[in-house]
Each structure stands twice: as C-alpha cells, then as structure tokens.
Amino acid sequence: MSGTQILRTRVGVLTLPVRLSWRDPGWWLTAQILVVTVFSLFWNPLDFSIYRLGGSAVRSGTDLYLERQAGLFFTYTPFAALSFTPLSWIPLVPSRLLWELATVAAFALACREMLLLARLSRLRPGWVVVGGLMLEPVWHTLFLGQINVFLLALVLFDVRRVAGGTGLGVGVGIGVAAAIKLTPGIFIVLLLCAGKVRAAVTAAVTFVACTGLGVVAAPGASRLYWSKVFFDTSRVGASYISNQSPFGALVRLLGGRENVGSWYLVVPLVLLTYGLVLATRRARSGDWAAAVAVGGLTSLVVSPISWSHHWVWALPALVVLVRDGRHRVALAAGAVLALSPMWWLPRDLPVDWLTANAYLVMGLALLGLLGVSGERAGDVLPLRRSGTIVRSGTFSRRCFEPKSGV
Structure with missing residues (x-):
C-alpha cells in the first residue's frame, strides 16, 4: 500500500490496525532493534564480558584488579563490579x-529527557533516537556492550527534575552514576555551584553510600582501587587512537606517556575550572540544558581517558x-560523530593531528562556542508546564511557570 505495511493486532474482540511506514521513525527504530x-545473539561484546566477569570476581579480593578479565583489566569501582554481579x-x-x-531503552530515555530539558517540542523523539543510534559513540557503545548510555540517562533524568524543581530523591541518579564511574561526579559539583544544595547533598550521600557498599562487599579490592588503581592510567592504552582526550592526544604527539610531564596537570585543571564556571553560569540563569551539555563536554576533556564511545556525553x-538555531554547527558536529575520521583516515595526512583527534578538537570547539554565545537570560524558565506556547528565538516551546528549586 504505497510503502505502508498494515499489521492487524487482535486484542480481545477488537482488531487494531497498526501502520508501519518507512516515513515513520517507528519503522526505522524497529529495524534497528532487530x-x-x-547482533546480541551471535556476538559477545568485549566490555560487557569484562563487566560480567568483574561481577563474578568482586568477592575474590584483589583479583578483581590484579587479574585480567577477558584479556583486559577491570578499571571501574568495586561498587560497579558489585552492580554487575546479577x-x-x-x-x-x-x-x-x-x-x-536495555541500552537502547536507556538511550531513548536519555533523548526524551534532553529534549524535555531543552524544550524542543518540534523535534520528534523517535527520529532523534533513530539518528542518535547511527552516531559512532552510540553504536560503538552497543558494539562493546558499554555502560555510558545508562549513566547518561541517570544524569539527565536527575538534571531535568532539578530544573523543574520537583521530585523526591533528586540527586540519587547522579550519585549512583558517579559511584559506578567517577567522571559523572562533575555534576555533583555543578549542583553545588548552582545553588542546588539539597540535590548536591543527596547525590554526594548516595555516592558515599554506594561506595561503602563496595567496601563492604570487597574490602581488599576497594583498598587497592582507591589507593592505587584509581590513579593508574598505565592499565589502559592511553595512546590508542580511540582515546580522544587531551592526555591521549599529547601521548600520541610526544611519543609516549613518559614524555608528558607533570606540567600536564595544569591542562585538566584549567579546563575543569572553565567548564564549571560556564556550566554554573548557565544553570543559574535557568538554562540547565546548556549546563548539562557543558558538563558532559568538560568531563570528556578533563578525564585522561575518553574513549570514542565515552563521547555519548557530547550528544546533549x-x-x-539545534535549540539555539545553530543548525550548521550541529550538523558539522554530528557529521564528525557519525564519520569518526580518526578510525579510517590515513595517518600520513598533512592534517593528521586534526583527524587523529577529531572528537577532541570538536569538543574543545563546542566548549568555546558555548562560552562565547549569549546566555538565554530571561528566555529560560524552570520546567513547570502552564500549557502556553510561546515563540522564542528560532524555535517554539512551552511556557513554564517558575517553581522553587531543589
């Protein structure tokens, strides 16, 4: 029927027609899920295997970090290993x-939360999910069985409730995410700097409680992790092209980690300060969408290890x-994330340093752009619906009534 397939689903005595068209995102999303x-039935993702083996080894003392799991070292917290036990x-x-x-479902949730946070009602969430699944950080996450999409969803779910000033236990998601993988901890600091003290305290208490569970379950492994493993970047290949962090770029440029001196500590410190100041300014003006975008980018350029699949944090x-009408910039950044040139372009190009660090260059450029672009002061309101549609800038969105913060 002109490109449309009609399925009939019988529910009791009712027959409900369900239309699936290639023009509908549901058609593409169904194909992607298939x-x-x-893929899941026939491929054993590497990182998923490490998670599963780490969950089994969590009660084996220091073996969790001293013995390789599926050929590689387990680098997450003891609480993360405990979480992987099931x-x-x-x-x-x-x-x-x-x-x-579950990763696909978490990504769909993250897309929904970010669109609500940015009040982009003109974008269909289904198409955003379909397009997002085609970006290298997302499909690479699925290829490896990585956890970053789950952490992104936890953070965005919490931040949207912070922005709306509603919700019991706001901050728990951020605390759990930070206890599993430390980089989301930047959002705890952001909450505190933005004046959301209760949410920040909740996130910090959750982090401490989860970390405590890891200590109780694996005291030896916890002692080893927090005293040594946490500071040790030599357990992973920092020079690998997938590491799109400033540290990784310098290791490749200077010919080894031993050539990157202690002066490097100034680099993440400066970037962290810049990112937190910018994110705090955006959050205090009510623009939590920009605040979480800056926070995600900052976490990537501050960490010494930012594998290409970690760059799901750049998607906000x-x-x-798009919300701010910078469609060409969004298209260019999306093209970088879709093409991931560092994987396939030759290493002997005149602009090798640019292509080999494509995500890093893009991330730094976006941080700079978000820093110089005008704040949406007076244009961003807390997320409480009043049902009124207003025209603002280049996009339409709902008008929200202010409500006390969390």
Whole structure:
C-alpha cells in the first residue's frame, strides 16, 4: 500500500490496525532493534564480558584488579563490579541480549529527557533516537556492550527534575552514576555551584553510600582501587587512537606517556575550572540544558581517558545547538560523530593531528562556542508546564511557570 505495511493486532474482540511506514521513525527504530537483537545473539561484546566477569570476581579480593578479565583489566569501582554481579546469574546469551536492549531503552530515555530539558517540542523523539543510534559513540557503545548510555540517562533524568524543581530523591541518579564511574561526579559539583544544595547533598550521600557498599562487599579490592588503581592510567592504552582526550592526544604527539610531564596537570585543571564556571553560569540563569551539555563536554576533556564511545556525553551539546538555531554547527558536529575520521583516515595526512583527534578538537570547539554565545537570560524558565506556547528565538516551546528549586 504505497510503502505502508498494515499489521492487524487482535486484542480481545477488537482488531487494531497498526501502520508501519518507512516515513515513520517507528519503522526505522524497529529495524534497528532487530539488528541489535541479532547482533546480541551471535556476538559477545568485549566490555560487557569484562563487566560480567568483574561481577563474578568482586568477592575474590584483589583479583578483581590484579587479574585480567577477558584479556583486559577491570578499571571501574568495586561498587560497579558489585552492580554487575546479577549479569553472571543469567545465562550468557539472554544476559547480553537484555543488556543491549536495555541500552537502547536507556538511550531513548536519555533523548526524551534532553529534549524535555531543552524544550524542543518540534523535534520528534523517535527520529532523534533513530539518528542518535547511527552516531559512532552510540553504536560503538552497543558494539562493546558499554555502560555510558545508562549513566547518561541517570544524569539527565536527575538534571531535568532539578530544573523543574520537583521530585523526591533528586540527586540519587547522579550519585549512583558517579559511584559506578567517577567522571559523572562533575555534576555533583555543578549542583553545588548552582545553588542546588539539597540535590548536591543527596547525590554526594548516595555516592558515599554506594561506595561503602563496595567496601563492604570487597574490602581488599576497594583498598587497592582507591589507593592505587584509581590513579593508574598505565592499565589502559592511553595512546590508542580511540582515546580522544587531551592526555591521549599529547601521548600520541610526544611519543609516549613518559614524555608528558607533570606540567600536564595544569591542562585538566584549567579546563575543569572553565567548564564549571560556564556550566554554573548557565544553570543559574535557568538554562540547565546548556549546563548539562557543558558538563558532559568538560568531563570528556578533563578525564585522561575518553574513549570514542565515552563521547555519548557530547550528544546533549548537539541538542542545545539545534535549540539555539545553530543548525550548521550541529550538523558539522554530528557529521564528525557519525564519520569518526580518526578510525579510517590515513595517518600520513598533512592534517593528521586534526583527524587523529577529531572528537577532541570538536569538543574543545563546542566548549568555546558555548562560552562565547549569549546566555538565554530571561528566555529560560524552570520546567513547570502552564500549557502556553510561546515563540522564542528560532524555535517554539512551552511556557513554564517558575517553581522553587531543589
């Protein structure tokens, strides 16, 4: 029927027509989920395997960090290993299938939360999810069975409730994310700097409680992690092209980590200060979408290890660019994330340093752009619906009534 397939689903005595068209995002999303499902049945993702083995080894003392899991060292916190334990309770194939489908669901949730935070009602969430799944950081996350999309969803869910001034236990999601992987901890600091003290305290207490659970479950491994492993970047290949951090770029440029002196500590300190000041300014003006975008980018350029799949934290910046009418910049940044030139362009190009560090260059450029672009003061209101549509700048959105903060 002209490109439209009609399915009939019987519910009781009713027959409901369900239209699936290639013009509808549901059609493409269904196809993508089918691809992920088949992939999960036949491929054992590397990082997922490490998570699963780490969950099994969490009670084996320091073996969690001294013994390789699936050929690589486990680098997450003891609490993260404890969180991965249930993965080993389920047979391998069903376990990884559930993990991958849950990743897609978490990504859909993250997209929804970010669109609500940016008040981009003119964008269909389905198309955003479909397009996002085609970006290298997202599909690479699925290929490896990585956890970053779950952490992104936890942070965005919390930040949207902070922006709306509503919700019991706001900050718990950020605290859990930071306890699993330390880089989301930047959002705890952001909450505090933005004056959201209760949410910041909740996130910090949650982080401490989760970390405490890790200590109770694996005291030896916890002692080793917090005294040594936490500071040790030599356990991973910092020079690998996937590491799109300033540290990784310098290691490649200078020919080894031993050539990067202690002076480098100034670099993440300056970037962290810049990012927090900018994110705080945006949050205090009510623009939490820009604040979380800056926070995500800052976490990437501050960390010594930012693998290409970690750059899912850059995706909120694309939403903010679209919201602010910077469509060409958003398209260019999206093209970089889709093409990921550092993987396939030759290393002997005249602009090798640019292509080899494509994500890093893009991230620094976006941080600079978000810093010099005008604040949306008086144009950004707390997220409480009044149902009125207003025209603002280059986009339409709902008008929200102010409400006390968290």
